[in-house]
Structures are given as C-alpha cells and as structure tokens.
Amino acid sequence: MSKQKIEFVLADRVEDRISGNGRSKKTSTEYSKDPEDIIGEAHQMVEYHAVSEKPMQELRDMETEAGMKAGIAGVKGKMNDLANSYKEWRDYRHDISTYPAQVEANMLQIQDGLSDYRLTLAGLDHKATHIDVEVWARYDRILAQLPDLKQKTSKRPLVLRSRSWLEEVWLAWRNLIQQQDELLDLLSRAPQALIFYDKMRTIRTQHKVERIQRAEDAREIAQARKSLEEAISKIDEMASIKDEITHGSEILRLEEARSYWNQKLEEILKVDRIDGGNAQGVLSNIYWLGEVVRDAPVMARGVRSIEDKFNKLVAAHDMLVSFGRSVIPQSEIARTTVMMFKEVPKLWASGDFDELDRMLQSLENFITYYETKVDTELAIAERKRPGLTRALALNVDVESDLLPQLLGFVRSLVNAVDARDRFMRGHSEKVTQVALKIARKMDWRESDLEQLEMAGLLHDVGKLSVPEAILTKSAPLTPHEWSIIQMHPYYSAQIVKPVTSLSGVIPWIYHHQERWDGKGYPDRLSKSDIPLGASIISVSEAYTAMTTGMPQRDALSKEVAIEKIKDEDGGQFNPEVVEAFVDAMQA
Numbered sequence: 001m002s003k004q005k006i007e008f009v010l011a012d013r014v015e016d017r018i019s020g021n022g023r024s025k026k027t028s029t030e031y032s033k034d035p036e037d038i039i040g041e042a043h044q045m046v047e048y049h050a051v052s053e054k055p056m057q058e059l060r061d062m063e064t065e066a067g068m069k070a071g072i073a074g075v076k077g078k079m080n081d082l083a084n085s086y087k088e089w090r091d092y093r094h095d096i097s098t099y100p101a102q103v104e105a106n107m108l109q110i111q112d113g114l115s116d117y118r119l120t121l122a123g124l125d126h127k128a129t130h131i132d133v134e135v136w137a138r139y140d141r142i143l144a145q146l147p148d149l150k151q152k153t154s155k156r157p158l159v160l161r162s163r164s165w166l167e168e169v170w171l172a173w174r175n176l177i178q179q180q181d182e183l184l185d186l187l188s189r190a191p192q193a194l195i196f197y198d199k200m201r202t203i204r205t206q207h208k209v210e211r212i213q214r215a216e217d218a219r220e221i222a223q224a225r226k227s228l229e230e231a232i233s234k235i236d237e238m239a240s241i242k243d244e245i246t247h248g249s250e251i252l253r254l255e256e257a258r259s260y261w262n263q264k265l266e267e268i269l270k271v272d273r274i275d276g277g278n279a280q281g282v283l284s285n286i287y288w289l290g291e292v293v294r295d296a297p298v299m300a301r302g303v304r305s306i307e308d309k310f311n312k313l314v315a316a317h318d319m320l321v322s323f324g325r326s327v328i329p330q331s332e333i334a335r336t337t338v339m340m341f342k343e344v345p346k347l348w349a350s351g352d353f354d355e356l357d358r359m360l361q362s363l364e365n366f367i368t369y370y371e372t373k374v375d376t377e378l379a380i381a382e383r384k385r386p387g388l389t390r391a392l393a394l395n396v397d398v399e400s401d402l403l404p405q406l407l408g409f410v411r412s413l414v415n416a417v418d419a420r421d422r423f424m425r426g427h428s429e430k431v432t433q434v435a436l437k438i439a440r441k442m443d444w445r446e447s448d449l450e451q452l453e454m455a456g457l458l459h460d461v462g463k464l465s466v467p468e469a470i471l472t473k474s475a476p477l478t479p480h481e482w483s484i485i486q487m488h489p490y491y492s493a494q495i496v497k498p499v500t501s502l503s504g505v506i507p508w509i510y511h512h513q514e515r516w517d518g519k520g521y522p523d524r525l526s527k528s529d530i531p532l533g534a535s536i537i538s539v540s541e542a543y544t545a546m547t548t549g550m551p552q553r554d555a556l557s558k559e560v561a562i563e564k565i566k567d568e569d570g571g572q573f574n575p576e577v578v579e580a581f582v583d584a585m586q587a
Contacts, residue, residue, distance in 0.1 A: 092166035093158045099173040106180040113187030120191040126201035138183045217279030224286040231293040257349040292351030327373045432456030434540035437584040455505035462491025508533030515572045535574035
C-alpha cells in the first residue's frame, strides 16, 4: 500500500473493524494489548516508515483491537494525530529537498551584494569598521554552516529519516536561510550606510584639521607678529642709540616710517579678525612687512647716497646760476626735487622698494647726465675768475662762515684725544694730511677737501668715550675691550651730529672702519656701499698706524707700509683709493 494513502486508511479501517465489518487474524492474546500500546505501535510504524512494508491486514487488526478496547472516539483522535505527524514528515521532507537550491541562489545574490559592497568601500576614505565586521562575521557564519548542513542532508535519503530528525534539519535550513536574508538586507543597506559614515567622518576629520590648522595659523601669526615687532624694536633701538639709519639725511624720517609700519600691521591683523580663513594671506603680509622693516636700513643708505649727490649737484648748479649760467632746466630741477624730497621718502617708508629702486635709478641718471656739464661750466667760470667758485660755495653754506671757528674747535677736540692716548698723539692730524693728498689725486673740489679735513680730524674723536685704560693698554685687548673700541666710530658721529654744517661728513666718520670685502664694522658695509670719504680715511689711517711705532711693535718703513696697503687692494681697501694713495705717496 502506498504511503500517500495511509492518512485515509487509518481512520476508515479502524472504524470498520470496530463496527465488525472487517476481519482480523489476531489471537486473543494479541487483543489483550492495552489500546495505548496499540496506538504507540502504530505511531512507531509511521515514524520509521514501516507502514508501507507491513501488510495492511496487520494495521486493520491493530485498529480493530484498539477500537474494541478504547472506542471509536478515542481511536479517531489518535489516528488524527498520527495523520498530522505524517503530514509534517512529508512537508519537512519536501521543504528540505528545495532548500539547497534556494540557499545556492541566495549565495549568488550575496556574492553580488558583496561585490557592490567592496566597490562602494573602495571609493571611500573612511571604513566603517562596525559595519564591515558585521558583514563578514555573518558571511563567515553562513559559510561555516553550509557544508556540514549539506552533508548531513545528503548522507541518507530523506524518506528514511524520522520526523524528528527532519524537523531538526528543517529548522537548521530555515535558520541558514534567515541568516542569508538578514545578510542580504544588510548588504542592501550597507552602501548607503557606508557613504553616510564616510561623509560624517570626512566632515569630522575636516573640522579637526581646520581646528588644528587654525591653531597652527594663530601660532604662526603670533610668531610672525613677534618677529616683526622685534624688528621694529631693533630699528627703534638703532635709532635711539646709534641713529645710523637716517643719519645725514634731510628727507628720511624714521618716525614717519615707524608710524606707517605700525598702522600697516594693525590693518593686516584687522583683516585676520574679520576673515579668519585667510591666514596665509595675513602671514604673507606680515612677512612682507617684516622684510620691509629689515631692509629699511640698507635702502636708507642708498637713498642717502643719491640724496648727497643730488644736493651737491643742485648746490653746484646754484653756484653756476649765481654766476649767470644755467645748465639744468628749471622744470627738470622742480621735477627731480619733488621725486627726491616727496616721492622717495614715501616709497622708502611704505616698503615699495621696487619702485624706490626705479626712482633712485632715474635720479642717478639725472645726476650723471648733468654732473659733468655743471662741473665743466664751473671750471670755465673758475678759469675766468679764480676763487669765484670757492666764494660762492661758502655763500651757499648757511653756516660756512663758522668754518674757521669750527676748525679751531675741532683741533681742540683732537688735542683732548691725543692727551688720553700717548701712543697715538698726532695720529688724527697725520691721517688728515694723507687723506687730503689722496683726495687731491682724485681731483676733489676744494670745498669737499675742507669737509674731508674736518672728517679726518674728527674720525677718532669718539675715543673720548673709551676708557683710558683700554686706550693705553699695551697687552692684547680682550674681546670685551675690543667691542668697546669698536664703538668709537659711533661715538665720533654722535659728537659731530649737533653741528649742522658737518652733517655731510658724518657718514665718512661713522663708516671709516668698514672694509671693501664687507668684514669691517660697525655695519659690515662692502664695496660701493661704503662712502668714498670713509674709504679714503680708512686707507689713510691704516698707513699712519703702520708707520707709527707702538710698544708692542716697531714702525714700518714708508715703502713696506705702501706695499701692505697694495696687498689689501680689493680686500680691505677700495681699489680706486689705493691707486690714488700709491700715486700720491710716490709723487
């Protein structure tokens, strides 16, 4: 009998046997069994699928026996349970037979989902670790269960398995499919979650980077501002102690420059307070302003040099005009005067050094072009009326009538220095005489020679501020003592500074210890940056010192000293000055 018909037979045949319509071959002993045992045996037969192999007559006998003992109602209930149990066994077996294919289909979807997941993850900067861990943990659990479950299912035909075993395996497959469904759901939601997580992490990272950058920018701005303020403070210190920046200039005003720098700094910092995201622009402006402040002294020297040449040219032309001659058009004088006295100071203070260089070059070209013409006309005037230009020169100097009195005052100062340094008595006078010889060889005008005479006499007057113990010390000086000696050019310039008529010689006095190679002091100027008057005094002083005997050494001969000066041509000394010196000393 087929297993599919068991559910109909159980109810119908038992009822027939109980009503006496069927026959049984069971003995009286067998009929004495308890009804519960009979039903249990029937269940056992269903459980192990023995129903299909037993003769139907045995089942009818058991039904009859059970009916005789328990009654129709009780047997029907038991038989219904037995039928339901069989139906579950049949459904389990059917479902289990379809699950492997369903699981394999799900695995293909999972693989596709994982591919999309990997592609999404590859395009992101931040990995959502919690999502990634959950995805792969679920996937690994599925992979771990699948082989064992397949093997367990296929080991024996399902038709030979009990209902309880089928139920266990059915639950395992259902659990696996549920895990697959959950993983597929997770994979469907994962890309969006990954993108959101990446966006949030990116925003947080960006905010963190911005906070760090703002802190770094603030630190750099504070450091740059401190450096700038130190540079301005150093300029102030230089101005208050040495006044070497605008020394001898009538057009440069350090106070105006400082005011501009401080105002510019406030404007830069105000921009930073308004637009906090423009830190690099603020830093760039502070660094630029710092360069302006640091370069101001160097640029001032260039301005002073052009200013000195310009004033001399204009003064010489004024002399020529007084004699009734004019070389430079008045419009040109007016134009260049505006440039020299208005535009140049403004450009210097504002730090527009490129434009300042162009303007100074323009003035240099103007001076070069007219200087020779003016000198030629003055020379012609001098030949016609000897002494005229000297007289005119004295007239254009507002304090030139004081020169004789000044010269007497200057010699008194020099005598005071000589009284404190017995080894160098008469040194300044000798230096001055050598300097005048050199300048005459270089065709200096008489008025310039007078200025050089003053500078030569006064170049060491600052030694009045140096302790006498240092000046007269015969042993080698200590570094500290040597640093004090090196301050004497500054002291000399400070002593001369109040005398307005001597303002033009202050740079010569202040820089007479500079070297052509830039290794001198106080400013380590080099080459053409050194005023020519200072270079002349430098050669003159070196020659005078070498030919003067000292406690620690004998005086050198004139010839040896000249050779030593020549050896330093282009090193310590200006080559042009050395050439004139050699010619003057060998004449």
